[in-house]
Amino acid sequence: MPNEETDEQGEIILSDLPDDELVKQMHDDLYDGLAEEVKEGTNILLERGWKADKVLNEALVSGMTIVGIDFRDGILFVPEVLLAANSMKAGMAILRPILVSTGAKPVGKMVIGTVKGDIHDIGKNLVGMMMEGAGFEVINLGINTSVEKYLEALKEHRPDILGMSALLTTTMPYMKVVIDMMKEEGIRSEYIVMVGGAPLNEEFGKEIGADAYCRDAATAVETAKRLVAERRATA
Amino acid sequence: MVRRSARSRNRRQEPAVKQLPWRQLVNPYSPIEVLSTDQIEAIHQSSLVLLERTGMRVLHEEARKILKAAGADVDPTTKMVRFDRGLVEEKVALVPSEFTLRARNPERDITLGGNRIAFCTVSGPAYCTDLDRGRRTGTFADTCDFLRLAQSLNIIHQEGGWGFEPQDLPPETRHLDMYQAQCRLLDKTWQPWALGRERSVDAIEMACIAFGTDREGLAKRPPFLTVVNTNTPLQLDIPMAEGLIEYAQAGQVVCVTPFTLAGAMGPVTLAGTLSLQNAEALAVLTLIQIVNPGAPAMYGAFTSNVDMKSGSPAFGTPEYTKAALASGQLARRHGIPFRSSNTNTSNTVDAQAVYESAMSLWGAIMGHANLVYHAAGWLEGGLTASFEKLIVDAEMLQMMAEYMKPIEVSEDTLALEAIEEVGPGGHFFGSPHTLERYETAFYSPMLSDWRNYETWKEAGSIDTTTRANKIWKRLLEEYQPVPLDPAVDEALAAYVAKRKEGMPAAGK
Ligand code: B1M
Numbered sequence: 001m002p003n004e005e006t007d008e009q010g011e012i013i014l015s016d017l018p019d020d021e022l023v024k025q026m027h028d029d030l031y032d033g034l035a036e037e038v039k040e041g042t043n044i045l046l047e048r049g050w051k052a053d054k055v056l057n058e059a060l061v062s063g064m065t066i067v068g069i070d071f072r073d074g075i076l077f078v079p080e081v082l083l084a085a086n087s088m089k090a091g092m093a094i095l096r097p098i099l100v101s102t103g104a105k106p107v108g109k110m111v112i113g114t115v116k117g118d119i120h121d122i123g124k125n126l127v128g129m130m131m132e133g134a135g136f137e138v139i140n141l142g143i144n145t146s147v148e149k150y151l152e153a154l155k156e157h158r159p160d161i162l163g164m165s166a167l168l169t170t171t172m173p174y175m176k177v178v179i180d181m182m183k184e185e186g187i188r189s190e191y192i193v194m195v196g197g198a199p200l201n202e203e204f205g206k207e208i209g210a211d212a213y214c215r216d217a218a219t220a221v222e223t224a225k226r227l228v229a230e231r232r233a234t235a
Numbered sequence: 236m237v238r239r240s241a242r243s244r245n246r247r248q249e250p251a252v253k254q255l256p257w258r259q260l261v262n263p264y265s266p267i268e269v270l271s272t273d274q275i276e277a278i279h280q281s282s283l284v285l286l287e288r289t290g291m292r293v294l295h296e297e298a299r300k301i302l303k304a305a306g307a308d309v310d311p312t313t314k315m316v317r318f319d320r321g322l323v324e325e326k327v328a329l330v331p332s333e334f335t336l337r338a339r340n341p342e343r344d345i346t347l348g349g350n351r352i353a354f355c356t357v358s359g360p361a362y363c364t365d366l367d368r369g370r371r372t373g374t375f376a377d378t379c380d381f382l383r384l385a386q387s388l389n390i391i392h393q394e395g396g397w398g399f400e401p402q403d404l405p406p407e408t409r410h411l412d413m414y415q416a417q418c419r420l421l422d423k424t425w426q427p428w429a430l431g432r433e434r435s436v437d438a439i440e441m442a443c444i445a446f447g448t449d450r451e452g453l454a455k456r457p458p459f460l461t462v463v464n465t466n467t468p469l470q471l472d473i474p475m476a477e478g479l480i481e482y483a484q485a486g487q488v489v490c491v492t493p494f495t496l497a498g499a500m501g502p503v504t505l506a507g508t509l510s511l512q513n514a515e516a517l518a519v520l521t522l523i524q525i526v527n528p529g530a531p532a533m534y535g536a537f538t539s540n541v542d543m544k545s546g547s548p549a550f551g552t553p554e555y556t557k558a559a560l561a562s563g564q565l566a567r568r569h570g571i572p573f574r575s576s577n578t579n580t581s582n583t584v585d586a587q588a589v590y591e592s593a594m595s596l597w598g599a600i601m602g603h604a605n606l607v608y609h610a611a612g613w614l615e616g617g618l619t620a621s622f623e624k625l626i627v628d629a630e631m632l633q634m635m636a637e638y639m640k641p642i643e644v645s646e647d648t649l650a651l652e653a654i655e656e657v658g659p660g661g662h663f664f665g666s667p668h669t670l671e672r673y674e675t676a677f678y679s680p681m682l683s684d685w686r687n688y689e690t691w692k693e694a695g696s697i698d699t700t701t702r703a704n705k706i707w708k709r710l711l712e713e714y715q716p717v718p719l720d721p722a723v724d725e726a727l728a729a730y731v732a733k734r735k736e737g738m739p740a741a742g743k
Contacts (some may be wrong), residue, residue, distance in 0.1 A: 077543045079499075118430075119472045122499050126546050144294075144473070170406040170430065174686050198618055199361030199400075216545075 005170040011135035012149030027063035033083025035090040040089040050235060052098040053105075056135060060091050061107065066132050071130070075106065078126070106137065108228045110162035111153045113141030120167035123197060123217075127163065130217040131224060147178045160228050161192045163220075164218050169199050176208040183209075192227045196220060241635045250590070251602050251709050253681045255633050258316045259345055259391040260352045263641040264376040266567070266603040275568055278506060278561075282514035283320040284407070290317030291469045291518045295476030298522060305525040316518075317348060323517050331459045331572045334488055334531035337456040339445070339717070340422035345392050347605040348572040352639070354632050356385045357612035357620050358396035358426065364614065365622035366704045372402040373620075381612070382420040383531040383714040384561070384625060390632045391459070391625055394425035396609060399620040410434045418446055418727055419447045429461040429478025435732060437487045444726045445719075454486025462535060462608065465493040465515040479519065483526040490574050490606070491519040492535025496548050499541045500656035502566040505558055509631050514566050520571070532604065536562030550578035551591025559598030561649035567603070575629060580616045584623045584700045588614060594626065607631070626703035630682040637678040682706065
């Protein structure tokens with residue numbers, strides 16, 4: 001099971017590969033959505049004395065960056081990206097406790113939900129999936145999310161990012177209700193607020209006081225990475 | 236042969252915009268059947284198993300109560316409702332096979348069912364676009380123009396729910412202004428929204444005022460048809476359930492439309508997605524018939540596929556067309572009037588917009604849709620309504636209307652004598668048979684340009700979209716107001732004012 005069959009090379013024994021080849025192989029395995037292989041590769045690198053954050057960044061995150069680019073460019077299919085993201089998650093499950101115990105910074109955490117009165121969630125789920133694929137921890141609140149539920153989740157999970165999605169022109173304004181409530185409670189500056197959904201645009205994002213509007217899942221990942229890095233740099 | 240010249244006639248005036256006269260259309264052809272009777276049965280049986288074994292999650296508590304009282308199996312914690320096939324079949328059998336919608340102008344009443352077909356304008360987009368001003372968030376003034384055009388185009392039998400969103404109006408009260416505008420600017424039937432209880436009750440109350448009747452009178456002669464999507468897969472959400480219960484109780488037509496996007500919200504196989512669509516439609520139709528036995532309703536189908544590389548919906552695809560034809564078969568199996576649509580995924584009014592629309596329209600026409608929703612104006616997967624596309628679609632719809640005039644075969648039309656009279660190598664331009672018929676023999680286009688290349692070039696090489704732009708502006712200039720009785724107008728305004736008390740004003 002841990003070994004992959006390839007036409008040219010026959011069986012690959014992951015543990016026989018030198019570090020640089022193993023990392024490359026893990027990038028391929030992520031691309032192919034092979035969760036078991038990614039888990040094994042993660043464990044091997046840890047056994048060889050790699051630090052968890054080095055495994056995360058060099059083996060997993062950079063592998064998923066390739067997946068992200070090919071998704072953005074319309075080369076990969078959604079189900080393939082889903083498998084890749086799940087493989088990433090499998091590797092992350094091994095790394096997360098070590099990252100926490102060593103005090104290393106995880107990639108980031110996001111709470112995401114479709115706003116109250118709205119049930120459109122295909123796009124929001126794709127964003128969640130891509131964010132997980134990029135190494136973020138994602139707490140998905142589902143659909144029809146009230147301001148109370150968002151705020152509770154912020155308190156409980158202390159994420160870096162609050163993400164809101166809306167597809168109806170009648171529910172878009174609810175995003176402002178949530179942001180205003182965050183201001184009222186004096187917690188607005190503690191979080192990055194990202195919004196998205198087909199009827200929104202840049203201007204609307206600015207108007208309601210969000211940090212970013214994102215037109216698609218790939219942009220959401222890029223924006224999230226950038227904003228988290230900026231915050232950490234100034235923190 | 237000497238013929239008397241026709242010069243005694245006055246010099247002919249061409250109308251600025253050539254339209255067919257208003258007419259309720261009948262589709263004379265046998266529908267295309269892409270599935271055998273056995274295959275349709277297999278899909279239907281699969282739907283029934285789905286409803287019995289898994290059921291639907293009904294998020295609305297009152298709807299669950301209603302279903303439970305009628306014998307459905309309800310799990311209050313998971314909100315799942317399972318339907319016995321006996322219950323489904325008994326209730327669905329109550330849906331009338333035909334109904335008539337009442338318009339302000341009785342000549343604009345429409346009957347849907349059997350072989351009848353009607354065309355309805357687009358609804359729902361967040362944006363609007365036209366050649367002069369580009370893609371933008373629309374305003375109240377823009378939506379009113381769109382309503383005027385829906386009124387002016389004879390081929391449009393029904394206005395679909397104000398074209399696109401007037402985003403300068405606050406969402407809480409937007410529907411009130413729009414219902415008022417629909418009452419004022421249209422004498423055809425128009426669609427109200429079912430998104431939540433308030434938008435539904437307001438529509439019903441305002442219709443009572445507009446028709447000078449009460450709820451009972453409104454139920455006897457319903458003016459409304461409204462679309463309710465299920466939240467595929469297997470879910471009915473709260474606002475849509477609230478809306479459908481209100482309209483069903485008031486005896487108005489609910490067009491139940493699962494929006495089954497294969498690949499995302501349904502399986503990638505059309506048979507599977509169709510069985511899901513059918514299951515959801517039957518579940519909601521069952522709910523409607525429990526709420527109000529015999530209430531008119533429609534079987535709406537909106538099965539398409541997503542782009543598997545982005546997850547976004549695609550429209551007017553070959554899969555879409557096949558699904559429309561198969562859905563027609565399912566609707567006829569149940570004996571329920573059928574709704575389909577005219578859709579495309581293009582970002583602009585170009586060749587893609589039109590060939591995808593043409594694929595959709597053929598599916599609707601040959602699938603024997605009784606209502607073609609979004610029949611004119613839809614662009615960009617339903618995110619944008621286009622003024623030019625409205626006209627391009629109107630041309631296609633007029634062509635479809637003419638297509639649905641059957642070929643007449645009689646001694647007269649066989650023209651045996653005329654052919655013999657003209658003889659080998661002759662022509663028919665001057666034949667008496669032609670002279671008696673030429674004016675109405677063929678469809679005369681509103682938008683197409685049939686001139687030869689040089690003439691077209693000399694006239695400025697104007698393409699279809701630019702010509703469409705001129706036409707909608709011309710139609711707006713020539714819009715004939717349909718004044719409301721001032722007392723009714725005042726009563727409607729008073730209702731709107733009262734409902735707006737304490738609500739956010741425009742500009743927020
Ligand atoms: C946090 O940070 C971020 C960052 C980026 C983010 C983000 C968050 N969220 C999204 N993004 C971005 O990344 C995503 C991935 O690339 C992208 O997400 P998107 O969601 O844009 O893209 C998805 C991958 C694919 N796109 C979609 O999934 C939406 C497609 C359309 C066709 C659509 C669908 C599929 C549905 N619908 Co709805 N639906 C429409 C939509 C028209 C359209 N073409 O957009 C729209 C939005 N719907 C509409 C309507 C009217 C309705 N719908 C309804 C129902 C549904 C379905 C259930 C059938 C289904 C949703 C299923 C589901 N599980 O989500 C009803 C309302 C239900 C409710 N209470 O909310 C109902 C009222 C219809 C009815 N009469 O029943 C219209 C809007 C109306 C308005 N004026 O506001 C509409 C424009 C279609 C139309 N023309 O009618 C980006 O926007």
